[in-house]
Amino acid sequence: MSWIRIRELARKEFIQLFRDKKNRPLLIIAPFVQLLVFGYVLSTDVRDVRVGIIDQSRTRESRMLRDSLEANQTFRITHYKDHPKELEEILLRRKVDLAVKIGPDFSERIRRGDSSPIQILADGSMSNMASVKIAYTSLVLDKLNQNLIRELYHQKMDYGKIDARIRTWYNPNLESRNFYVPGIVAFLVMLLTLLLTSIAIIREKEVGTMEQLIVTPMKPYELILGKTIPYIIIALAHMIAVTLFAIFWFHIPMVGSAFLLFFAICLFLLSTLGIGLFISTVSSTQQQAMMTTFFFFIPFFMLSGFVFPIASMPTVFQWLTYLNPLRYILIIIRGIFLKGVGLGVLWPEFLSLMVLGLIVFASAVKRFRKRLD
Amino acid sequence: MTGLGSDVVYVKDLEKRFGRFVAVDKISFSVKKGEVFGLLGPNGAGKSTTIRMLCGIITPTSGYGRVADHDIFYEAEGIKHSIGYMSQKFSLYEDLTPFENIRFYLGVYEVPPEQWKDRIEWVLDMTRLHDVRDRITRELPPGSRQRLALGCALLHRPEILFLDEPTSGVDPITRRHFWGFIDHLAGEGVTVFVTTHYMDEARSCERIVMINEGKIVVTGSPSEIISEVFPDTPDSDLNDVFIELMSGRDS
Numbered sequence: 001m002s003w004i005r006i007r008e009l010a011r012k013e014f015i016q017l018f019r020d021k022k023n024r025p026l027l028i029i030a031p032f033v034q035l036l037v038f039g040y041v042l043s044t045d046v047r048d049v050r051v052g053i054i055d056q057s058r059t060r061e062s063r064m065l066r067d068s069l070e071a072n073q074t075f076r077i078t079h080y081k082d083h084p085k086e087l088e089e090i091l092l093r094r095k096v097d098l099a100v101k102i103g104p105d106f107s108e109r110i111r112r113g114d115s116s117p118i119q120i121l122a123d124g125s126m127s128n129m130a131s132v133k134i135a136y137t138s139l140v141l142d143k144l145n146q147n148l149i150r151e152l153y154h155q156k157m158d159y160g161k162i163d164a165r166i167r168t169w170y171n172p173n174l175e176s177r178n179f180y181v182p183g184i185v186a187f188l189v190m191l192l193t194l195l196l197t198s199i200a201i202i203r204e205k206e207v208g209t210m211e212q213l214i215v216t217p218m219k220p221y222e223l224i225l226g227k228t229i230p231y232i233i234i235a236l237a238h239m240i241a242v243t244l245f246a247i248f249w250f251h252i253p254m255v256g257s258a259f260l261l262f263f264a265i266c267l268f269l270l271s272t273l274g275i276g277l278f279i280s281t282v283s284s285t286q287q288q289a290m291m292t293t294f295f296f297f298i299p300f301f302m303l304s305g306f307v308f309p310i311a312s313m314p315t316v317f318q319w320l321t322y323l324n325p326l327r328y329i330l331i332i333i334r335g336i337f338l339k340g341v342g343l344g345v346l347w348p349e350f351l352s353l354m355v356l357g358l359i360v361f362a363s364a365v366k367r368f369r370k371r372l373d
Numbered sequence: 374m375t376g377l378g379s380d381v382v383y384v385k386d387l388e389k390r391f392g393r394f395v396a397v398d399k400i401s402f403s404v405k406k407g408e409v410f411g412l413l414g415p416n417g418a419g420k421s422t423t424i425r426m427l428c429g430i431i432t433p434t435s436g437y438g439r440v441a442d443h444d445i446f447y448e449a450e451g452i453k454h455s456i457g458y459m460s461q462k463f464s465l466y467e468d469l470t471p472f473e474n475i476r477f478y479l480g481v482y483e484v485p486p487e488q489w490k491d492r493i494e495w496v497l498d499m500t501r502l503h504d505v506r507d508r509i510t511r512e513l514p515p516g517s518r519q520r521l522a523l524g525c526a527l528l529h530r531p532e533i534l535f536l537d538e539p540t541s542g543v544d545p546i547t548r549r550h551f552w553g554f555i556d557h558l559a560g561e562g563v564t565v566f567v568t569t570h571y572m573d574e575a576r577s578c579e580r581i582v583m584i585n586e587g588k589i590v591v592t593g594s595p596s597e598i599i600s601e602v603f604p605d606t607p608d609s610d611l612n613d614v615f616i617e618l619m620s621g622r623d624s
Contacts, residue, residue: 011477016469
């Protein structure tokens with residue numbers, strides 16, 4: 001193995017990469033743009049729910065209900081209406097997210113000690129959001145119920161015997177950003193290495209310089225190393241920049257070991273570089289390489305648990321996720337960022353990532369031949 | 374199986390098929406050390422395919438071949454320290470400068486770093502590219518780029534230089550210079566294996582093999598070939614021979 005050869009090839013690769021002015025913004029700005037877009041846009045948190053309300057009761061009790069909705073920072077009553085038709089209209093036109101209807105006999109029933117129904121309408125066309133909003137509303141009403149009961153029955157009374165005090169660990173405020181942003185590191189590293197390594201090799205084939213490399217004594221693995229090392233360095237630089245940005249800009253808690261994260265990304269790179277090399281062996285033009293990259297990338301993304309939970313997938317697809325390096329790295333990244341766990345807990349994922357990486361990389365190298373036919 | 378001791382290239386029944394198409398049809402020839410050897414033929418005759426098999430770029434379908442004492446089937450990598458190759462198409466990095474290209478190939482050929490400075494000077498002198506060493510290669514005129522390609526193929530002082538249509542698209546003055554340089558190299562003991570379809574260039578070769586449609590048509594020195602094909606008209610030249618042999622066969 002000749003280190004000079006590998007060094008000179010890597011050096012040449014860097015010169016070419018940065019000499020092309022079009023590449024610079026792509027390499028430096030693109031990751032941050034993606035991080036910002038993902039960080040701000042990709043959120044399943046429910047905030048600022050606009051509520052339209054009909055209060056046909058207009059009593060102290062109905063005002064209590066309105067107040068307790070408004071006291072919760074999630075809700076904001078934006079429309080007061082008189083007719084149920086009007087309420088439906090504003091829900092339909094998406095002027096409000098939730099419509100609440102309080103009947104005329106609301107207070108009387110409560111004072112009688114009966115239960116008093118109210119109607120809550122939510123827009124089910126956004127099913128995910130609707131269920132979250134309804135759950136939030138139930139929480140508010142639950143609290144109100146407890147207060148009303150205490151008020152009605154003056155004697156000391158506990159509301160039920162089980163007092164569940166729920167604490168969500170590792171992400172106490174259930175910020176969806178904390179869940180998504182760390183995963184973007186893996187997503188960016190994968191896209192970058194898949195695309196850049198395959199294109200770096202295909203470009204040489206396209207312009208004819210590969211032929212000139214083949215007549216040199218350079219060994220196939222030296223060629224592979226020289227071609228991948230620059231992208232390993234760039235990927236790791238991106239990883240560090242993106243991680244720091246996630247921590248200091250998005251205030252994502254990073255409780256685990258940065259070194260372990262670095263090590264995990266290195267293992268992950270083995271798979272992505274292997275797939276990149278594989279793409280370079282099956283494509284003959286840069287365009288083909290690009291198409292093939294996306295052919296691989298979309299299923300990897302969908303079957304990773306990055307956005308769509310693996311547990312909700314049909315069984316067959318759940319099996320497929322075991323072949324996906326992105327699955328393991330996401331578990332590792334979230335574990336390290338949010339839970340601060342180490343190898344003691346994450347070793348199955350580290351092991352899977354390593355085995356998968358070695359297999360993918362070795363078979364890509366085996367396919368990679370130093371001849372043109 | 375090897376040819377005579379002085380043969381640096383020896384080929385026997387070498388064949389290359391691409392699917393059903395026979396690009397090179399069982400050709401046999403040999404090249405002596407220090408010789409300027411020309412492989413001639415019209416476009417598509419199989420010249421490039423032959424040269425690419427000899428350089429280990431593509432694998433032959435069948436036959437036998439040795440280059441610089443290495444089997445082209447099984448020891449293709451062993452050949453590579455001993456040969457320089459310049460392809461038909463300019464195949465250096467156009468987005469690098471001549472200096473960066475030279476440095477890259479010095480590294481790839483494992484020339485010891487302490488010799489780099491001298492080697493770079495030597496190549497820049499030889500190719501007369503001192504003034505443009507830090508310009509982007511893409512912006513250089515074709516003649517300079519061709520000299521750079523030749524320079525890079527010679528950086529590691531190969532025993533055999535393979536040149537695939539080295540002068541296509543180059544002006545006559547540069548071609549004259551180029552062939553002067555080839556003679557100079559041959560004088561230093563470098564074997565030069567060149568393909569061309571310019572017959573005036575073929576005259577500069579010591580020995581010629583003419584091929585058409587993958588088959589060898591005639592072999593010999595330029596004068597031998599002329600007298601063999603036109604025994605009665607001594608003032609004929611290689612152009613006449615070429616036209617006679619390449620078109621005559623079909624009719």
